Amino acid sequence: MLQAFQQRRWSLVLLWVLIVAAIIAAPAVLPVFRLNLLGRFLSLAIVALGIDLIWGFTGLLSLGQGIFFALGGYAMAMYLQLNSSADLPNGIPEFFSLYGVNRLPGFWEPFHSPVFTLVAIWLIPAVLAAVLGNLVFRNRIKGVYFSILTQAALLVFFNFFNGQQKLINGTNGLKTDVTQLFGQMVGSPEMQRGFFWLTAVVVILAWLFLRWVVRGRFGDVLIAIRDDEPRLRFAGYNPTLFKTIVFAVAGGLAGVGGALYTVQSGIVSPQFMTVPFSIEMVIWVAVGGRGTLVGAILGAVVINYAKSLVSEAMPQSWLFIQGGLFILVVTALPEGVIGWFRGDGPRNWMNRLGIARRSPTYPRLEREGQQEVQP
Amino acid sequence: MTQPLLELRQITVSFDGFLALRDLNLSLQPGELRAVIGPNGAGKTTFLDVITGKTAPTEGAVVFKGRSLIGTLEHRIARLGIGRKFQSPRVFEKLSVQENLALAVSQPKQPWSLLLGGLNGQQRDRVQQLMSIVNLQNRADWVAGALSHGQKQWLEIAMLVGQDPDLLLVDEPVAGLTDEETDLTADLLKSLAGDHTVLVIEHDMEFIRRLDSPVTVLHQGHVLCEGKMDQVQADPRVIEVYLGTTEEDNG
Ligand SMILES: Nc1ncnc2c1ncn2[C@@H]1O[C@H](COP(=O)(O)OP(=O)(O)OP(=O)(O)O)[C@@H](O)[C@H]1O
Numbered sequence A: 001m002l003q004a005f006q007q008r009r010w011s012l013v014l015l016w017v018l019i020v021a022a023i024i025a026a027p028a029v030l031p032v033f034r035l036n037l038l039g040r041f042l043s044l045a046i047v048a049l050g051i052d053l054i055w056g057f058t059g060l061l062s063l064g065q066g067i068f069f070a071l072g073g074y075a076m077a078m079y080l081q082l083n084s085s086a087d088l089p090n091g092i093p094e095f096f097s098l099y100g101v102n103r104l105p106g107f108w109e110p111f112h113s114p115v116f117t118l119v120a121i122w123l124i125p126a127v128l129a130a131v132l133g134n135l136v137f138r139n140r141i142k143g144v145y146f147s148i149l150t151q152a153a154l155l156v157f158f159n160f161f162n163g164q165q166k167l168i169n170g171t172n173g174l175k176t177d178v179t180q181l182f183g184q185m186v187g188s189p190e191m192q193r194g195f196f197w198l199t200a201v202v203v204i205l206a207w208l209f210l211r212w213v214v215r216g217r218f219g220d221v222l223i224a225i226r227d228d229e230p231r232l233r234f235a236g237y238n239p240t241l242f243k244t245i246v247f248a249v250a251g252g253l254a255g256v257g258g259a260l261y262t263v264q265s266g267i268v269s270p271q272f273m274t275v276p277f278s279i280e281m282v283i284w285v286a287v288g289g290r291g292t293l294v295g296a297i298l299g300a301v302v303i304n305y306a307k308s309l310v311s312e313a314m315p316q317s318w319l320f321i322q323g324g325l326f327i328l329v330v331t332a333l334p335e336g337v338i339g340w341f342r343g344d345g346p347r348n349w350m351n352r353l354g355i356a357r358r359s360p361t362y363p364r365l366e367r368e369g370q371q372e373v374q375p
Numbered sequence B: 001m002t003q004p005l006l007e008l009r010q011i012t013v014s015f016d017g018f019l020a021l022r023d024l025n026l027s028l029q030p031g032e033l034r035a036v037i038g039p040n041g042a043g044k045t046t047f048l049d050v051i052t053g054k055t056a057p058t059e060g061a062v063v064f065k066g067r068s069l070i071g072t073l074e075h076r077i078a079r080l081g082i083g084r085k086f087q088s089p090r091v092f093e094k095l096s097v098q099e100n101l102a103l104a105v106s107q108p109k110q111p112w113s114l115l116l117g118g119l120n121g122q123q124r125d126r127v128q129q130l131m132s133i134v135n136l137q138n139r140a141d142w143v144a145g146a147l148s149h150g151q152k153q154w155l156e157i158a159m160l161v162g163q164d165p166d167l168l169l170v171d172e173p174v175a176g177l178t179d180e181e182t183d184l185t186a187d188l189l190k191s192l193a194g195d196h197t198v199l200v201i202e203h204d205m206e207f208i209r210r211l212d213s214p215v216t217v218l219h220q221g222h223v224l225c226e227g228k229m230d231q232v233q234a235d236p237r238v239i240e241v242y243l244g245t246t247e248e249d250n251g
């Protein structure tokens, strides 16, 4: 049993080596178009990591992460547009003239500052998540009611952003690919390569950070909230506080992911806040494996890569494949691919194929027995 | 007598008109060990719910260390020094025995203190000590969900003790335990009394007898009588409600 456990540990280390090697090799191997796609999917992996924290560990199924994702994207795009509009009429982004606006709306002003923008990308979504989350958690709204509320909030934000032409160009969104950063065009291959590296580093940092968060007693409290929140209260813990914190962290991560996604896709628009997209985010985590972190990364990257490959070949079929994948996971692999792998999945399969070693009935006795044999 | 540690005054709990507790009065002295018995549905669990803030009483006052608990949130009541073991064992099934106990002994229970450090040496020793008290030291790394019913009972008792409350509320601690385990549990609770105040709910009369403590009999949400086990068992009203010969209201 201990051996099996160690084998599994090693397999996971191997998995990580492979992931890091793939990321390092990607810029050399992939054409810019594919590299750019991979960079976008890694940005989505950052969102997925946040979802794993709140859903996989804490049991909060949010169907509204698109809100925070989009806010990060808008913050980034507003800065880039301002940074590139000095020579334009009125010195404000071009789209304003379409609606006869010739003065910059006040809330755009702070986005002249790169420092403010870098903070706003994660802080605005995090604070919004904390405020919304606290309101919901304090009133002890849980489970499916929480999910419905997050989806309702998503719809509110989607409709609001869609309708605000004069403030943020409404449905059309804000383009970033032709904007300037460090005197270069954001959409240029060199910049895109840079964004790929940046995203890869942020994914790893986010993963390390969350691993630290979930490792110790804090993570144990999250799991306790997921499994029996009322019981935890009687042990003297305040679940509302913990839930608010992790929801804010997930919101912040979604914002960072949204900003990185925006610069690599060249645009942010209310499409980031559609209902299906936020549901897809949850599916990546479910397929990869809830409560595994690495599963969230793999789920986001692999599913989206598959999606782009399938959509190129057979444009209509992806939705069916995605739906099928979700049903398969829910029915056959409820812990997701990584969860299955970490659990008894491989052994059960080997058992079925008749190649597994007998698993001990009293593992501890056998282990101690082995120790006694040792000199 | 000193000021009681806990006092319930004229507590009434109504669930849509059904009175689970009716005008219930009870007080516990510091260090006291008290047993509470009563037929199924007498309101025993409900009365723990009222003390621990799970259920708000329709009427009445709960006073702990001279402070009213009405309207106080559950986790705050717990931090004031009231711990509770549930009727059917409730442990965190996905966490290991050790992790369950670590959460119980952690102090303070704030997010940042949990994030920024592990248990201190004293707390780690305490976890080890608790595991050996309830005989789970060689199950330390097992997930609690894999334990037997009796082991879960004991783990939850150990968690309760680890929380180090002034008042321990113990709901049916020996259901599903062997006779030997039952005796050990009784001895453990007796040894805690004195330093702690302990209130035990049980149906197991042998166990209650072994506790050798004053007994409160609850019936239809009301205190029927209080006294030594022998007195209580000889009381005709108690015999009546337990044997259920008449449906007469004793209120
Ligand atoms: N939330 C609730 N809503 C409605 N009725 C309730 C609720 N909780 C308890 N009751 C009722 O209140 C009465 C007392 O229940 P309680 O659980 O306190 O009994 P008990 O003395 O603990 O019984 P047991 O020995 O079976 O555990 C029962 O009739 C029960 O059905």
Ligand SMILES: [Mg+2]
Residues within 6 Å of the ligand: B044, B045, B046, B087, B171
């Ligand atoms: Mg009960």
